[in-house]
Amino acid sequence: xxxxxxxxxxKPIGIIVAIVCVGVAILFGVHVSxxxxxHPSSDSGSIDAEMVHVASTVGGRLKELRVVVNQHxxxxxxxxxxxxxxxxxxxxxxxxxxxxxxxxVENQTRLLSIKTTSAATADxxxxxxxxxxxxAARTVKRLKPLAGQSYIPWQQYDQARVALHDAExxxxxxxxxxxxxxxxxxxxxxxxxxxDASQAALDHAKYELRQTVVTAPADGYVTSLRxxxxxxxxxxxVLFTLIADDEWYATANIRExxxxxxxxxxxxxxHSMIDRHSPLRGHVESIxxxxxxxxxxxxxxxxxxxxxQMDWVHVAQRFPVRIRLERANPLLLRxxxxxxxxxxxxxxxx
Amino acid sequence: xxxxxxxxxxxxxxxxxxxxxxxxxxxxxxxxGAYFPDxxxxxxxxxxxxxxxxxxxxxxxxxxxLSFRLFTYVALGVIAALTVWTLxxxx
Numbered sequence: 001x002x003x004x005x006x007x008x009x010x011k012p013i014g015i016i017v018a019i020v021c022v023g024v025a026i027l028f029g030v031h032v033s034x035x036x037x038x039h040p041s042s043d044s045g046s047i048d049a050e051m052v053h054v055a056s057t058v059g060g061r062l063k064e065l066r067v068v069v070n071q072h073x074x075x076x077x078x079x080x081x082x083x084x085x086x087x088x089x090x091x092x093x094x095x096x097x098x099x100x101x102x103x104x105v106e107n108q109t110r111l112l113s114i115k116t117t118s119a120a121t122a123d124x125x126x127x128x129x130x131x132x133x134x135x136a137a138r139t140v141k142r143l144k145p146l147a148g149q150s151y152i153p154w155q156q157y158d159q160a161r162v163a164l165h166d167a168e169x170x171x172x173x174x175x176x177x178x179x180x181x182x183x184x185x186x187x188x189x190x191x192x193x194x195x196d197a198s199q200a201a202l203d204h205a206k207y208e209l210r211q212t213v214v215t216a217p218a219d220g221y222v223t224s225l226r227x228x229x230x231x232x233x234x235x236x237x238v239l240f241t242l243i244a245d246d247e248w249y250a251t252a253n254i255r256e257x258x259x260x261x262x263x264x265x266x267x268x269x270x271h272s273m274i275d276r277h278s279p280l281r282g283h284v285e286s287i288x289x290x291x292x293x294x295x296x297x298x299x300x301x302x303x304x305x306x307x308x309q310m311d312w313v314h315v316a317q318r319f320p321v322r323i324r325l326e327r328a329n330p331l332l333l334r335x336x337x338x339x340x341x342x343x344x345x346x347x348x349x350x
Numbered sequence: 351x352x353x354x355x356x357x358x359x360x361x362x363x364x365x366x367x368x369x370x371x372x373x374x375x376x377x378x379x380x381x382x383g384a385y386f387p388d389x390x391x392x393x394x395x396x397x398x399x400x401x402x403x404x405x406x407x408x409x410x411x412x413x414x415x416l417s418f419r420l421f422t423y424v425a426l427g428v429i430a431a432l433t434v435w436t437l438x439x440x441x
Contacts, residue, residue: 014417021425028432032440039441043378043387271376273385279375338385340376345441347374 038261041346045252045339047272047332048322052218052242056082058211059235062227069225073216073242080214080239087209094202101195108191115185122178129174133167140164218244248325248333250282252341253318262287262343268323269346270339272332280328281348288320377439388439396431400424 060082067079139160147157225240233239250270254262262284270280323341325333342349377388400423407413416422 011415011417014415014422017416018418018422018425021422021429025425025428025432028429032432032435035436035440041377043376043385271378273376273378273380276376276378276380277374338378340378342377342441346377 037258039343039345040254040258040262041340041342042252042254043340045250045270045323045341047270047335047337047339048249048251049333049335050244050247051335052220052244053238054079054214054217054240054242055236055238056211056214056233057235058082058087058208059233059237060086060212062229062231062233062239065227065229067222067225067240069222069240071222072245073220073222075216075218077216078213079216079222082212082214082233084209084212087205087212091202091205091209094198094205098195098198098202101191101198105188105191105195108188112185112188115181119178119181119185122174122181125174126171126178129167129171133164133171136160136164136167214239216242218242219246220244243335245330245333248328249285250280250323250325250339250341251320252323252339254287254321254343255316255318257316259287259319259321262321266344267349268344269342269348270323270325271346272334273338273340274332274334275329276340278329278332279347280325280332282323282325284321284343285324286322288322291317291319293317389435392431392435392439395434396427399430400427403427 062080063083064081065079066077066081067073073079140157143152143157143160146152147154220242223241223243227239231239250268264284264286266284268282268284270282272278272280321341321343378385379388379391380386403426404413404423407416413419
């Protein structure tokens, strides 16, 4: 017994100390590892904000630039103005077209009135022709027995019959003329439609004229502005980027194995590395639903790309967790700044 | 409670960390333009504690009664590193 102890370790107290130390270290390590995965953190996060790529829907020469790079602007402030002259000319042209269309409507209204009167006249002509025809018919009817008994010459009876035929032709003609005159009255539809089209063209021209003045869509900072007045811009060409500063966010990539312990609304301590001593408080707003991984990358309509070689050890995928920051010192918030993120612990989450 | 523990630790961290008395703040430490993570600081503390204990034990003669010295000192260093993490950086 003594010899066996002597061979393996010499001093029993030393063995006990070694076993205790190693055991405590292992248990402590397991505990810390458990704690760490229950409270995910990341030191590679970044400060994030929404932005607007400021552009006008119309093009033209940049006439007046009222902002400089890195300036703070408020929603509704005028940022820049394009040369409005071409658009004012288009408005004038459209206004003239509208006036023309309005005049045409009045013209057509007058024509319509004339045609309506003509149709009424044609109707009166029909009445007159019918009266004449009726008289001629009665005359023929009266003269027929007289002519048969030779009280009057046949010549007179023939003349009456011809007059009746003449009156019937006149009646038929005047009826046709009446139908033609009624049909010719028409309506104002085409001229009214032309006027509406001109009105829409004028409204569009005025809209484009308004678009030459570009205002700030949100409070924020002007960034990446490198041009001066005089630059010619194409429609929708981005002049600079406006970083909205009404809401700030931090984005941290958290390993998928720790995502189950991240809940929406969890308190988060964020340190912007601009000043690593000032903790910012935030809350988990959402967790990204998808990232593109190299294994699944490929053309959508083609066959999947499956590499032949594979790794035995796989690195955990990370997903971006979006954290909405509470009001903080604006000097700490710059888009893209490095940030450390501690979910459900840290200085701001007691 | 956390702050009392931190305050207790500040003199220790003044000695151990190159940052001086500024352990409070982000768990990421700038050194000449690069950020080093908190666990790296813990590892350095562990190494320093293991070496320091070895020196102290040699001077006091405690080293003589130990066996499996490599495992013992490594375990002591690991315990020190994990303690720093728990008290300073942990939740």
